[in-house]
Amino acid sequence: MSLEALLFIPTAFSKRSRQEVLNQCYVTGIKSLAVISVVAAFTGMILALQTGLELRRFGLQQNIGTAVTVVMLREMGPFMTALIIAASVGSAIAAQVGTMVVSEEVSALEIMSINPVRFIVMPRLFALALMMPLLAVYTNILGILGGAVVGATQLQVSFQAYFDNARLYAENKDLYVGLVKAFVFGVVIATTACHQGFSASEGAVGVGQATRRTVIISFLVILVLGYMLTRVFYR
Amino acid sequence: MKRTRVQQLSVEVVVGFFVMMILLALGTFTIILSQDNLFSTQHNLTVVFDQVTGLIKGDKVYVKGVDVGRVKSLQVQRDGVHALLTMDYPVELREDYRISVVPSSVLGGKFVEIREGSDDRPPLPEGTTVRGQGPADFIAELTEGVKAVRESLEGGGVLGNLEETMANLKELTQRLRDGEGTIGKLLTEDALYTNLLAVSARLEQGQGTLGKLLSPDDTLYQDLSATVAALKETAETVNRGEGTLGKLIKDDGVYKQVDGLMGEIRAAVDDLRETTPVVSFSSIFFGAF
Amino acid sequence: MIRFEKVTKRLGRRNVLDELDMEIRPGETFVICGPSGMGKSVTLKHMVRLLTPDKGRVWVGDACVSEARGRDLEKIRSRFGVLFQGGALLQWLTAGENVALPLREHTQMSDEEIEALVREKLRLVELEDAYDKAPSDLSGGMRKRVALARAIITQPEIILYDEPTSGLDPVTSRTIDTLIDNLRRQLGVTSVVVTHDLHSALAIGSRIAMLHNGKVVEVSAPDEFIKSDNEVVRGFLDAQYITRRGHWEEEPTK
Ligand SMILES: Nc1ncnc2c1ncn2[C@@H]1O[C@H](COP(=O)(O)OP(=O)(O)OP(=O)(O)O)[C@@H](O)[C@H]1O
Numbered sequence: 001m002s003l004e005a006l007l008f009i010p011t012a013f014s015k016r017s018r019q020e021v022l023n024q025c026y027v028t029g030i031k032s033l034a035v036i037s038v039v040a041a042f043t044g045m046i047l048a049l050q051t052g053l054e055l056r057r058f059g060l061q062q063n064i065g066t067a068v069t070v071v072m073l074r075e076m077g078p079f080m081t082a083l084i085i086a087a088s089v090g091s092a093i094a095a096q097v098g099t100m101v102v103s104e105e106v107s108a109l110e111i112m113s114i115n116p117v118r119f120i121v122m123p124r125l126f127a128l129a130l131m132m133p134l135l136a137v138y139t140n141i142l143g144i145l146g147g148a149v150v151g152a153t154q155l156q157v158s159f160q161a162y163f164d165n166a167r168l169y170a171e172n173k174d175l176y177v178g179l180v181k182a183f184v185f186g187v188v189i190a191t192t193a194c195h196q197g198f199s200a201s202e203g204a205v206g207v208g209q210a211t212r213r214t215v216i217i218s219f220l221v222i223l224v225l226g227y228m229l230t231r232v233f234y235r
Numbered sequence: 236m237k238r239t240r241v242q243q244l245s246v247e248v249v250v251g252f253f254v255m256m257i258l259l260a261l262g263t264f265t266i267i268l269s270q271d272n273l274f275s276t277q278h279n280l281t282v283v284f285d286q287v288t289g290l291i292k293g294d295k296v297y298v299k300g301v302d303v304g305r306v307k308s309l310q311v312q313r314d315g316v317h318a319l320l321t322m323d324y325p326v327e328l329r330e331d332y333r334i335s336v337v338p339s340s341v342l343g344g345k346f347v348e349i350r351e352g353s354d355d356r357p358p359l360p361e362g363t364t365v366r367g368q369g370p371a372d373f374i375a376e377l378t379e380g381v382k383a384v385r386e387s388l389e390g391g392g393v394l395g396n397l398e399e400t401m402a403n404l405k406e407l408t409q410r411l412r413d414g415e416g417t418i419g420k421l422l423t424e425d426a427l428y429t430n431l432l433a434v435s436a437r438l439e440q441g442q443g444t445l446g447k448l449l450s451p452d453d454t455l456y457q458d459l460s461a462t463v464a465a466l467k468e469t470a471e472t473v474n475r476g477e478g479t480l481g482k483l484i485k486d487d488g489v490y491k492q493v494d495g496l497m498g499e500i501r502a503a504v505d506d507l508r509e510t511t512p513v514v515s516f517s518s519i520f521f522g523a524f
Numbered sequence: 525m526i527r528f529e530k531v532t533k534r535l536g537r538r539n540v541l542d543e544l545d546m547e548i549r550p551g552e553t554f555v556i557c558g559p560s561g562m563g564k565s566v567t568l569k570h571m572v573r574l575l576t577p578d579k580g581r582v583w584v585g586d587a588c589v590s591e592a593r594g595r596d597l598e599k600i601r602s603r604f605g606v607l608f609q610g611g612a613l614l615q616w617l618t619a620g621e622n623v624a625l626p627l628r629e630h631t632q633m634s635d636e637e638i639e640a641l642v643r644e645k646l647r648l649v650e651l652e653d654a655y656d657k658a659p660s661d662l663s664g665g666m667r668k669r670v671a672l673a674r675a676i677i678t679q680p681e682i683i684l685y686d687e688p689t690s691g692l693d694p695v696t697s698r699t700i701d702t703l704i705d706n707l708r709r710q711l712g713v714t715s716v717v718v719t720h721d722l723h724s725a726l727a728i729g730s731r732i733a734m735l736h737n738g739k740v741v742e743v744s745a746p747d748e749f750i751k752s753d754n755e756v757v758r759g760f761l762d763a764q765y766i767t768r769r770g771h772w773e774e775e776p777t778k
């Protein structure tokens with residue numbers, strides 16, 4: 001189904017689809033910013049504090065710059081973003097698509113010879129695949145800043161030292177591998193949510209189940225795929 | 236969700252703005268992380284090391300204790316490791332230059348230290364291969380030293396010698412006291428003393444070489460006696476296990492302590508070794524989560 | 525026009541359709557009635573291949589829908605307009621956008637042309653002022669009328685109505701009945717109407733079929749339908765106070 005949706009990606013820019021694609025981008029990207037901001041900042045702060053306290057025992061707390069940056073870029077940025085998006089946007093998509101199936105809206109589309117995959121899946125897939133990496137960048141930035149604040153206030157690591165240290169070991173590879181992950185996670189979430197939505201059985205119970213399954217399956221796939229991608233890029 | 240045209244327009248604007256901002260941030264990020272300082276001229280220097288013992292890309296370069304640049308790349312070739320250093324500072328190497336890899340802490344991490352050499356020596360000719368020294372491995376050295384000390388103590392070295400010497404000394408003093416041997420008799424038997432007196436009397440009269448040697452006063456005897464007394468005293472002290480040397484010989488506690496100390500040092504070194512990977516950070520974080 | 529040949533469909537644990545035979549003629553308004561849960565909606569869905577028969581065939585003209593695929597199926601479906609039981613409007617589009625959807629997707633018309641057409645159809649269902657409203661802001665009956673406007677906007681030759689008047693007040697119900705009748709008269713549209721409401725069935729139907737236990741137990745023109753001796757039909761008629769003589773004149777004044 002996702003493959004079929006990919007075939008329709010070129011139509012994302014056609015006039016009739018553009019508006020829906022933009023709306024989906026807005027829903028996934030902009031509406032999630034608030035919660036992502038909080039989660040991202042605190043992820044960075046926790047990372048800085050935990051590693052900082054540990055490193056301070058060796059007098060190496062200035063290394064939190066590297067610690068937070070590398071971990072945010074490689075893992076936490078994409079991972080946290082994916083979890084939030086799966087829990088909020090993914091479940092919402094599953095509920096919406098499930099409701100559409102149950103209330104015969106999908107049937108109505110079929111009668112009108114409107115391919116439901118193009119009409120429903122493609123905009124969501126496109127939006128998630130595009131917005132996830134962008135959101136991951138945003139998460140990374142906030143997380144790293146959060147770490148810097150904790151470093152400066154709790155661990156006596158100045159901003160200058162923090163960022164110097166971060167620049168020392170973090171590479172572009174870390175950043176872009178993280179973004180590739182975020183992209184993959186976006187595809188995973190959209191595919192899972194739409195698939196579960198389309199296979200929702202009759203009634204509100206079916207929709208609820210589709211929503212629940214979406215969150216669980218997305219989480220598991222994100223974790224496992226995250227590990228495997230790490231293995232592929234860093235062996 | 237119904238939207239009027241105006242709302243739809245604002246959706247487009249917001250999404251567009253967000254995408255632009257993030258792409259801008261991404262670009263900035265990329266430039267920062269690519270480690271190149273775009274705003275100042277860089278000076279490159281290739282140094283060939285026999286080995287670099289864990290120097291990695293991104294490590295700092297110091298000149299006169301000032302952080303002036305980074306190790307940009309490391310290439311292993313037949314004649315050694317070619318390290319490309321980029322610096323904000325143009326180094327001028329003299330003939331007695333010295334470039335070495337220095338450990339920055341016990342836990343690992345290295346930097347390159349450049350000493351340009353003294354000004355009165357001629358500058359290095361253009362095109363010569365710049366060679367650098369590998370690092371003195373701190374941990375390796377420490378372990379080496381500890382091992383040496385340990386061997387000398389354990390393997391019948393210093394301690395064994397000391398023990399042997401003491402035994403000899405003890406035996407010697409014992410014999411002296413028992414009146415064995417010439418000096419022993421000298422100390423214990425009257426007859427000999429009398430003989431000696433007689434001899435000396437004769438010597439006194441004969442005024443021979445020995446007589447001369449033994450002046451009329453009893454200085455020699457006095458001296459000898461005092462020496463022997465002191466020796467005896469020492470031997471007794473040692474026997475009673477008093478004093479450092481005595482304790483060293485009588486008490487195996489010290490030996491045990493030294494042995495324990497060695498064990499501890501070894502454990503400490505092992506610990507250091509084990510803690511080093513902790514500096515490869517990820518293990519800490521995932522411990523933390 | 526539409527022909528069912530021994531169509532059997534098993535859903536859940538029973539045969540909802542059991543060797544169903546039925547023929548709908550071109551240009552007529554064919555009414556299907558029957559007790560709730562007897563498979564009326566299921567029958568309609570077979571006509572546009574939202575369900576595929578386990579056995580038997582469904583023909584539309586000389587094309588076999590139950591075996592068509594790809595572009596052929598699309599072609600057959602494009603001849604239909606369908607009003608779903610619950611309306612099936614897309615929730616994130618406005619009423620106007622919902623009605624405009626088939627035109628937006630399949631024609632090259634300009635936005636102005638589309639809007640004009642949409643407003644015209646909404647006026648037909650007496651909902652012109654709902655143009656900018658979201659489906660969630662409309663009542664069930666209003667949604668159904670918007671869905672009706674969407675079903676007829678492409679001017680299909682066959683329109684399937686699943687309970688077009690249920691949940692509507694009597695006055696609006698009659699308006700819809702009139703609309704369905706007008707479409708048949710003026711454009712020669714073939715209609716299939718599923719309804720419980722025998723008053724409107726008798727008013728607009730060319731023929732009325734009674735579905736029971738997966739079979740058509742009675743098909744006849746309204747005049748004969750009310751005189752039917754079939755037990756199920758009689759029970760249905762009696763429940764709506766319709767006697768053999770005529771339905772609208774003699775409603776009891778209870
Ligand atoms: N997808 C499905 N899966 C399983 N059973 C189904 C499915 N769709 C319908 N059914 C069953 O088929 C039977 C007929 O359903 P249908 O919707 O056609 O009834 P109906 O005649 O339209 O009733 P109503 O007048 O209430 O709309 C019902 O008993 C229903 O439980």
Ligand SMILES: [Mg+2]
Nearest residue numbers: 564565609686
């Ligand atoms: Mg029904």
